[in-house]
Amino acid sequence: MTDTKKKEETSTHKIGIYLWIWGLLFVLSFFSYMVDWYNFQGLLRWSLILFFMFLKAGLIMAFFMHLFWERYALVNVLLWPMTAIACFVGLMVAEGKYTVFSRLFYFFVGG
Amino acid sequence: MSDDLNIKKTSSIKTKSSSVSGGGTDIDYVRPAELPEQDLYHGHSFITKWIFCQDAKVIGIQYTLTAVFTGVVGLILSWMMRMQLGFPELFPFLTAESYYQMVTMHGMIMVVYLLTALFLGGFGNYLIPLMVGARDMVFPYVNMISFWMFFVAVVVLMASFFVPGGPTGSGWTLYPPQAILEGTPGSGYGILLMLISLSLFVIGFTMGGLNYVITILQARTRGMTLMRMPLTIWGIFTATVLALLAFPALLVSSIMMTLDKVLGTSFFMPTIIKAGEMLSYDGGSPILFQHLFWFFGHPEVYIVALPAFGIVSDLLSVHARKNIFGYRMMVWAIVGIGALSFFVWAHHMYVSGMNPWFGFFFASTTLIIAVPTALKVYNWILTLWRGNIRLTTVMLFCLGFIVTFVNGGITGIFLGNVIVDVPLSDTYFVIAHFHMVMGIAPLMVIFGAIYHWFPLITGRFLDETLGKWHFWVTFLGAYSIYFPMHYLGFIGVPRRYFEMYDSPYMTSAVGMNEFISVAAFIVGAAQFIFFYNLVKSIRLGKPAGKNPWKANSLEWLTPQVPPEHGNWGEKLPVVHRWAYDFNVPGAKKDYITQTTPPSEVIEAEVEKT
Amino acid sequence: MSDPTLDKLPGGFKGMSEDIGSDQTTFKGVNWGKAMMWIFLLSDTFVFSCFLVAYMKVRASVTEPWPYPSEVFGLEVFGVPVPLLLIAIMTFVLITSSGTMALAVKYGYEKNRKMCGLFVLLTAIGGLTFVGMQAFEWSKLIFHDGVRPWGNPFGAEQFGAFFFMITGFHGTHVSIGVIFLFIFARKVYRGDFDTGRRGYFTTMKSDYVAIEILGLYWHFVDLVWVFIFAFFYLW
Amino acid sequence: MWTGLVFLAVIIGSIAFHVWTPWWWTDIASNWGAMDDTIILTFWIGGGVFILVCLFMVYCIFKFNYKEGRKVEYKPEDKKLEVRLTWATALGVAALLAPGLLVWNQYIKVPENSIHVEVMAWQWGWKYRLPGEDGVLGTSSNKKINDDNPFGINEDDPNGKDDILIDSEELHIANNRPVKILLRSIDVLHNFYVPQFRAKMDAVPGMITYYWFEPNKIGEYEVLCAEYCGVGHYAMRGLVVVDNQEDYNKWLAKHETFSSFIAKRKKEGLINEKVVKINNILNTKKSIKSEKNVR
Ligand code: HEA
Numbered sequence A: 001m002t003d004t005k006k007k008e009e010t011s012t013h014k015i016g017i018y019l020w021i022w023g024l025l026f027v028l029s030f031f032s033y034m035v036d037w038y039n040f041q042g043l044l045r046w047s048l049i050l051f052f053m054f055l056k057a058g059l060i061m062a063f064f065m066h067l068f069w070e071r072y073a074l075v076n077v078l079l080w081p082m083t084a085i086a087c088f089v090g091l092m093v094a095e096g097k098y099t100v101f102s103r104l105f106y107f108f109v110g111g
Numbered sequence B: 001m002s003d004d005l006n007i008k009k010t011s012s013i014k015t016k017s018s019s020v021s022g023g024g025t026d027i028d029y030v031r032p033a034e035l036p037e038q039d040l041y042h043g044h045s046f047i048t049k050w051i052f053c054q055d056a057k058v059i060g061i062q063y064t065l066t067a068v069f070t071g072v073v074g075l076i077l078s079w080m081m082r083m084q085l086g087f088p089e090l091f092p093f094l095t096a097e098s099y100y101q102m103v104t105m106h107g108m109i110m111v112v113y114l115l116t117a118l119f120l121g122g123f124g125n126y127l128i129p130l131m132v133g134a135r136d137m138v139f140p141y142v143n144m145i146s147f148w149m150f151f152v153a154v155v156v157l158m159a160s161f162f163v164p165g166g167p168t169g170s171g172w173t174l175y176p177p178q179a180i181l182e183g184t185p186g187s188g189y190g191i192l193l194m195l196i197s198l199s200l201f202v203i204g205f206t207m208g209g210l211n212y213v214i215t216i217l218q219a220r221t222r223g224m225t226l227m228r229m230p231l232t233i234w235g236i237f238t239a240t241v242l243a244l245l246a247f248p249a250l251l252v253s254s255i256m257m258t259l260d261k262v263l264g265t266s267f268f269m270p271t272i273i274k275a276g277e278m279l280s281y282d283g284g285s286p287i288l289f290q291h292l293f294w295f296f297g298h299p300e301v302y303i304v305a306l307p308a309f310g311i312v313s314d315l316l317s318v319h320a321r322k323n324i325f326g327y328r329m330m331v332w333a334i335v336g337i338g339a340l341s342f343f344v345w346a347h348h349m350y351v352s353g354m355n356p357w358f359g360f361f362f363a364s365t366t367l368i369i370a371v372p373t374a375l376k377v378y379n380w381i382l383t384l385w386r387g388n389i390r391l392t393t394v395m396l397f398c399l400g401f402i403v404t405f406v407n408g409g410i411t412g413i414f415l416g417n418v419i420v421d422v423p424l425s426d427t428y429f430v431i432a433h434f435h436m437v438m439g440i441a442p443l444m445v446i447f448g449a450i451y452h453w454f455p456l457i458t459g460r461f462l463d464e465t466l467g468k469w470h471f472w473v474t475f476l477g478a479y480s481i482y483f484p485m486h487y488l489g490f491i492g493v494p495r496r497y498f499e500m501y502d503s504p505y506m507t508s509a510v511g512m513n514e515f516i517s518v519a520a521f522i523v524g525a526a527q528f529i530f531f532y533n534l535v536k537s538i539r540l541g542k543p544a545g546k547n548p549w550k551a552n553s554l555e556w557l558t559p560q561v562p563p564e565h566g567n568w569g570e571k572l573p574v575v576h577r578w579a580y581d582f583n584v585p586g587a588k589k590d591y592i593t594q595t596t597p598p599s600e601v602i603e604a605e606v607e608k609t
Numbered sequence C: 001m002s003d004p005t006l007d008k009l010p011g012g013f014k015g016m017s018e019d020i021g022s023d024q025t026t027f028k029g030v031n032w033g034k035a036m037m038w039i040f041l042l043s044d045t046f047v048f049s050c051f052l053v054a055y056m057k058v059r060a061s062v063t064e065p066w067p068y069p070s071e072v073f074g075l076e077v078f079g080v081p082v083p084l085l086l087i088a089i090m091t092f093v094l095i096t097s098s099g100t101m102a103l104a105v106k107y108g109y110e111k112n113r114k115m116c117g118l119f120v121l122l123t124a125i126g127g128l129t130f131v132g133m134q135a136f137e138w139s140k141l142i143f144h145d146g147v148r149p150w151g152n153p154f155g156a157e158q159f160g161a162f163f164f165m166i167t168g169f170h171g172t173h174v175s176i177g178v179i180f181l182f183i184f185a186r187k188v189y190r191g192d193f194d195t196g197r198r199g200y201f202t203t204m205k206s207d208y209v210a211i212e213i214l215g216l217y218w219h220f221v222d223l224v225w226v227f228i229f230a231f232f233y234l235w
Numbered sequence D: 001m002w003t004g005l006v007f008l009a010v011i012i013g014s015i016a017f018h019v020w021t022p023w024w025w026t027d028i029a030s031n032w033g034a035m036d037d038t039i040i041l042t043f044w045i046g047g048g049v050f051i052l053v054c055l056f057m058v059y060c061i062f063k064f065n066y067k068e069g070r071k072v073e074y075k076p077e078d079k080k081l082e083v084r085l086t087w088a089t090a091l092g093v094a095a096l097l098a099p100g101l102l103v104w105n106q107y108i109k110v111p112e113n114s115i116h117v118e119v120m121a122w123q124w125g126w127k128y129r130l131p132g133e134d135g136v137l138g139t140s141s142n143k144k145i146n147d148d149n150p151f152g153i154n155e156d157d158p159n160g161k162d163d164i165l166i167d168s169e170e171l172h173i174a175n176n177r178p179v180k181i182l183l184r185s186i187d188v189l190h191n192f193y194v195p196q197f198r199a200k201m202d203a204v205p206g207m208i209t210y211y212w213f214e215p216n217k218i219g220e221y222e223v224l225c226a227e228y229c230g231v232g233h234y235a236m237r238g239l240v241v242v243d244n245q246e247d248y249n250k251w252l253a254k255h256e257t258f259s260s261f262i263a264k265r266k267k268e269g270l271i272n273e274k275v276v277k278i279n280n281i282l283n284t285k286k287s288i289k290s291e292k293n294v295r
């Protein structure tokens, strides 16, 4: 994202770019659907799901929501708080695993 | 790079540097206005002027009055609790059920409906537009709705006192499964009304909070950079951001608990055997609720602390006639504390049975938070250093704040260190910690702030003599309630005990409890001095005139006192400096208001030398 | 966006530090309403994140088997079971409506009343379709499969609870969006944004930026669906 | 003038109170002396900072009281001072945190040779289960709790057969042997807390939590429930008796094992119909789930 590129696109954007993103979203959604269709499992499934998810989310935010063209002040204000969520998610994954371990280890019909 | 954005060149925080660059008019240059004037809706009738009013100042006062009303309810509840704890046999109507209901309502009211609403809704609404030089909040209509949502939330909360079964007695932390099962008082309507009230509060607050944030970010007056804002605004701003990001967790946990209660879902409810029967719940996770609650709850305690930090900085600076020490550090500390507060929540859960490895992470983050907080404390006392301290009531409350806050903060350090928390958690040590740091310290600031801004709001001073009495009784009384209380915690007295004296080693607590209770009655009663002072001074107080404390910040510089709707008359003020130019060397007066252009300061200097 | 003076400002991180250091506004050229919508969406992101985090935590810790979404949400087409078919269609519908919304915003910038109104209307219809399909999905699950918030025949009972709660919350967002889309479609056609007619309760003048703000909301709803789709249906 | 004096009095009073307080922790009866030490350390560092900060404040009150025309320092910031203070504080924090985390590490790592004791909390009381000869507790589940199986022990788990059931508030443990407390609850959160042992942890329904300690003083200790659990919370007391090995063995022998318990019930002819009943409950529950919730 260089300055010059930004400048050209600030005011209004060609319709093409929206159609492109639109198409891409279709394709990506189709791919993530295919992950299920071909019944990938395990790590592969997870990485594919997350990859397509973040790509789609990124495209929507960047272009449909115009974040790509916004000034960094706004972009940063919006993205940094996500670290709190990331931390929350990470810890809750650990917590979920710990709980299920405790249940499986000591119980025989679940908690 | 366009020149007109480069404001740093023309004026900086330090007056010294701006005054060296010589005379001429361009030194007073401030960027032209970016935005058109705000259209305001002016009320015409009593209803649109005072009830469904869109003026942030009136909304602020509405918030304050409602919050203080709930505060008085909370105070009375605390009296009754102390009655039971100090003199257990005296009042037969104080049953265990009602005791727990009181504890719960007391805690929730004080934290959420008094302090949060008062600091953000009350002070936020009143001060933000004035201090950043805006005519009003950016969306006055939404702001008005915000207050009325809050009002409804309070009504719903109070209604729970009158429903069958009474209000919920689940503790303000509302931990399931207990909160929604029989065996806890008010587990029927009480808890539902509590959850509904909280949800309404969150929704209402979100509307207000968006207004505060956007007003501060996008509606400042010319020359008002972020680094020139009074720390009050920084505190309120950061707290509001925290609230906008933390309340969602409360909302979500309220919704989920409501569903568990009403629909019989099992989000937080595992298999449970009650009275020999198995309930229909299965597989849920009580600890999940605690994570959600404290993901909200810990930021929440800073939501009530940060505005207090900000306000006390301003009060100290004005009344010590000295610039706040280390302004930039203060700003970074506020922001840093705010950001970090999202990474420490599970320090409330050290002994909750969560993944034990979390202890390492959360103990570290928790103690790290002490560093920026400590800096703030140092800066407050360094502001006093070589100042010219006016020992007004306001200043006294600030000093009281410092003592109680440091005391409570240090006990927080005890609790934050995970292994120390193990014996102390869920004992009166925790109660003492948070009353010192939350019950007393921010209240000191609120009182100080009211003594400080009352002349602006009403045009009259509060009575200083009564004020001093109010301060000393409150400070000494509250300190003697909570300082000894820590030692109850050492003995091992658990919190939320309706009575406890039959244990052999706890009998020694009886005497202390009686003492604490008496002190609590006195402190509570002292608040009525304050209320009397308020009522009396509205009509009979000494007229204050403009800017009675000789402060610098914008709110004192309105054409009218009290400020009218729209705040600024014809023209918005233009800001040239930070709010802390007190006793600038060479300046004629001991303060230079934010609107004073550099060229005038130079003249003053020239005259003097 | 269309403010020409903005083009003179430096971009990137340098621009950021200058914006933050400047007076009056921090988000240069961002309208109050738009800034407010962004911050609201940030807050709302936390709401949805909390829902999803709770879901993850509970799903990770139940010991009963979690129903296999691919089958639960499958449809039979001419006797052939197709996994997640309905959801796939819903996803495409929502993305389509997001696309039309993006175009509506674009025409809004250009103050093209006709096209803007048309695309807002199309978006509203897309949204309505989505809600309709969701209603169908819910009723299939409730009446056909016997899924309830408090239990289901397939396994862990939290499945239904989280499903109804999260999609319900999302559906509510969509429905609110649809209502506003219809209202704004009317406003655009009526020319409110060209004449600057004032709204009911406020003294603010209408402006095409309102379409952009509405667009942000709508795209956000789509964004949330991306996450729900990944975590609820594909996991 | 007297403002400063009163503040000074408050500080001195706090110190005096701390030094001469008659209220202090109970004599420790476990290995967790390290917790007390950490608290003392925190007192020294934290208390020291508290005193310094407050004394500085009092000094300022005396020294810089308002005087017309006093020369006031104009010094917006002092980078060097601030950096120094930051480091000093960080150092203080590290000095508290490091030992704290070391002790915590001990707290969550249970010694191999510890005796497992299951504490089962209910509204509002305690029950206990000890492993039998094999030293292992059988698996269990709240779903299996009924009159014939008050602890919900897995009948198919051989480890559970010889588990010793203690349907009373009183628990005995042997002196100088590490104990791993396994906490379990059948209804709401509770917390098994004996002030003299210092250690505590919540009992969470739906999972098992734990902590450990090694009692080192023979005597009787009151158990307090330290997590709010409804109106009976304050009355939810228990008793832990620390015995020498001999007394402990005697006490242990007095209690019946799970298999003897079942045998007794069978003899009394209570068990058959009940088993059918509980199975019915479990089955209906499965089918109910998709129909309609009971509550
Ligand atoms: C305004 C509210 C407020 C504030 C500011 C704080 C501040 C802090 N709190 Fe407190 N806390 C509460 C309100 C607050 N707390 C409430 C309401 C509860 C109980 C909720 C409930 O269970 O009902 C609670 C409970 C609580 C617990 C859980 C206890 C338990 O239940 O077992 C913990 C544990 O870590 C904790 C820690 C801290 C820490 C480390 C700080 C720190 O931020 C403090 C930092 C400040 C200082 C340290 C003082 C100044 C510093 C110096 C002078 C420098 C020198 C210091 C050193 C070198 C150490 N608090």
Ligand code: HEA
Binding pocket: B068, B071, B072, B075, B078, B079, B081, B082, B085, B103, B104, B106, B107, B108, B110, B111, B115, B170, B171, B172, B173, B431, B435, B438, B439, B440, B443, B446, B447, B450, B474, B478, B481, B495, B496, B497, B498, B520, B523, B524, B527
């Ligand atoms: C800000 C929060 C706050 C405040 C101010 C207070 C004030 C008081 N609290 Fe409370 N308290 C809590 C928050 C607070 N509390 C919480 C969160 C809990 C935990 C609940 C739970 O366990 O679930 C609790 C629990 C709690 C307990 C423990 C109960 C138990 O565990 O069994 C006790 C016991 O003594 C107690 C006592 C008191 C007393 C005597 C006062 C006061 O009397 C102190 C003196 C009063 C004042 C100094 C003034 C009060 C203010 C006003 C009347 C408003 C007026 C304001 C203006 C005009 C601006 N409180």
Ligand code: CUA
Binding pocket: D121, D124, D189, D190, D191, D225, D226, D227, D228, D229, D230, D232, D233, D234, D236
């Ligand atoms: Cu059991 Cu409190």
Ligand SMILES: [Cu+2]
Binding pocket: B297, B298, B301, B345, B347, B348
């Ligand atoms: Cu906390």
